[in-house]
Amino acid sequence: MREGDEALLMNTDDIRGFFASREQLDMADYLTLEYYVECVGDIETALAHFCSEQSTAQWRRVGHDEDFRPRFGAKVIGLQIEGELEQLSYPVQHSETGPIHACRVTIAHPHRNFGPKLPNLLTAVCGEGVFFTPGIPVVKLLDITFPEPYLNAFDGPKFGIEGIRDLLKAYDRPIFFGVVKPNIGLSPAHFAEIAMESWLGGLDIAKDDEMLADVEWSTLAERSRELGLARIRAEKETGEPKVYLANITDEVGSLKEQHDVAVRNGANALLINALPVGLSAVRMLAAYTKVPLIGHFPFIAAFSRMEKYGIHSRVMTKLQRLAGLDSIIMPGFGSRMMTPEEEVKENIAECLQDFGHIRRSLPVPGGSDSALTLETVYRKVGSVDFGFVPGRGIFGHPMGPKAGAASIRQAWDAIEKGVSLERYAEGHPELGAMVAGARRSH
């Protein structure tokens, strides 16, 4: 919270207490935070406030000779001044005057201030202190690095990529998801028919749309009953394991019950909209779940799309993995998804790179996908460790969902064989229909 402006004045000694070098600190006690900031006025003063506001705003009691900063203060440990700006990158009302500098700043933030708890972590690193620092009207949290002792308090994904592959017995290739469409309005019986077709066509995972959860006209109980039975039939017919991915996004007080209903009925993976339920609810559910937990991305764009303001999507991917999602659906490649390619790649890397003892999550970059986009996505990801998730690219296929799913598998076969889609389409009418459709619309 804030105080009278008078109390905001800091002298040189006050400011110095919020700067340190990595060597002076036991970094096992600190998270490392990267921010982009636009500082108005004196840079060091603004950054001292930035540290003060996100940690121990008033570091001594009146009338006591004490200093809480060494133990509890956040500290600047790195600063790169990118340049002076004529004006803020975005107009924001603020109280300071003076030159404006764009900076990258690295902060060591003592995690003893909040502990290994996601809501309290978020409060510290992207809460009031960070977004209401005098002299810093524009700020973006770019990254968080966690020391081993902090990571050790988290379990992370229970299954991870390997668990999902084992469930499907699918190795050395991408995992093929499909979002059953029409996404809203289908009766459970019709929904099951369509999912069935897509499994028979070669899909691994038929999923609920992230907007379809437990509603009166398609209760989770009824839908998962229909889909659970259909899944078993599909497995018998194809001889391959299949997954029904049920969306149990709901009020957090109902999540465990929704998990139980869906899993009992045969859903063998669960979808959860991470930010709408909250990352902490994801962590709770991840500790509880008997099946892989797959996250979807609603809400994240609201604070991550601006280049220089808000919170980078990479931070959210990292926190979703930390919270325990076995797979993370995220905005994928192509201008359709309004996300720079480099950012998509960073988010994929966040799922796959070393992260203490935390298992790898399966990244699922989604958007505008069909048999026609698979190769591009595969090349950009650079490995088979990803999920591919068309919606209308399967369920809007002119020959129906079975053909839609088949077209995806055919596209993958073409890639594996090193044959062009056009050539492979000869003799594969499902793929052929997609190739012909693309030709018509150009």
Add this chain to the structure above:
Amino acid sequence: MREGDEALLMNTDDIRGFFASREQLDMADYLTLEYYVECVGDIETALAHFCSEQSTAQWRRVGHDEDFRPRFGAKVIGLQIEGELEQLSYPVQHSETGPIHACRVTIAHPHRNFGPKLPNLLTAVCGEGVFFTPGIPVVKLLDITFPEPYLNAFDGPKFGIEGIRDLLKAYDRPIFFGVVKPNIGLSPAHFAEIAMESWLGGLDIAKDDEMLADVEWSTLAERSRELGLARIRAEKETGEPKVYLANITDEVGSLKEQHDVAVRNGANALLINALPVGLSAVRMLAAYTKVPLIGHFPFIAAFSRMEKYGIHSRVMTKLQRLAGLDSIIMPGFGSRMMTPEEEVKENIAECLQDFGHIRRSLPVPGGSDSALTLETVYRKVGSVDFGFVPGRGIFGHPMGPKAGAASIRQAWDAIEKGVSLERYAEGHPELGAMVAGARRSH
């Protein structure tokens, strides 16, 4: 989810299915959503996609003669073209070309698509559909209006303003909060000493900072025990009811237990960081709580500060009230808090205005406050129905926290008596110290 670009083509009939007039709809079945959008290319096409993407993206099965739009489609019911722009207000990668228009659009969104559940509501109105519509790279959710049948599924605040006033026996004046400072680092015993002083000085509610929760060096159990006892002593000494507002922000699986520990030990109101735990967790806790629940605002600025992108803070205030917060702390007046005055007023109004059967929440506009800012805040709020929440303005007072609290009450007495602070400071040294401090810093 997304599909091949080809499937995105809509003909005139397709587009028409996403437009309606209010008179054609039973508005009891719809939420009314207000958005600011920047449309690239044809406006009606972009808006039809906007409706399609947030509801029934593919509205018929292949090979079936059906149309899910009448029952499940979101529909444009109002459009105001504000003007043509030379470029997007913020650079965002996108796939469309053509003229850019700034518009205000009103959407009727059928709530049967998700039901009275906060995570599913958020997914629909600020999820993937809204932020990844082709042709709408820039969008801000400005407001939501709920029909009576939808509101009736929510309980809202259990106590509300009246409940908080009854608890404190404080009527016809603002409620005086104070954030105990130093906020991070104090032992529970020292924390209790300082809170005690502030209660004796006239504070109603001594509160934990939003960043201080249950940590090893100040467990909630120990702190609430110390504070609970101190509160009872303060009530005996002053003859007035007092509140210790304990921050129970924690992993959602621990919230009820934290509630029980704090309340058993004598905390008689609870602080929760609404967005970090998630609005749904707030709703769960509001149904459970035995004492008033007060929300703090970390994270909200990350998606509400840009004028033309993200989600308006008004929406979050409304949803926090709907979720059941008896009081809502929010960024207050003055350039220090980087929030336009009109927006602060809108947020205050969201707490107080009619909202079906939902009780009023006590708005607490915070930031830079002290005895010197009370009159300004009071005049801007326009009534006594608000909370006032200094931090260092009380606990950084040169004569100590008791004097700090007294200075606030003296400032209120001066307002009530219609006497200037300067004049009332004569004979009231606690207020005098604040007035003199302000004089020195000018």
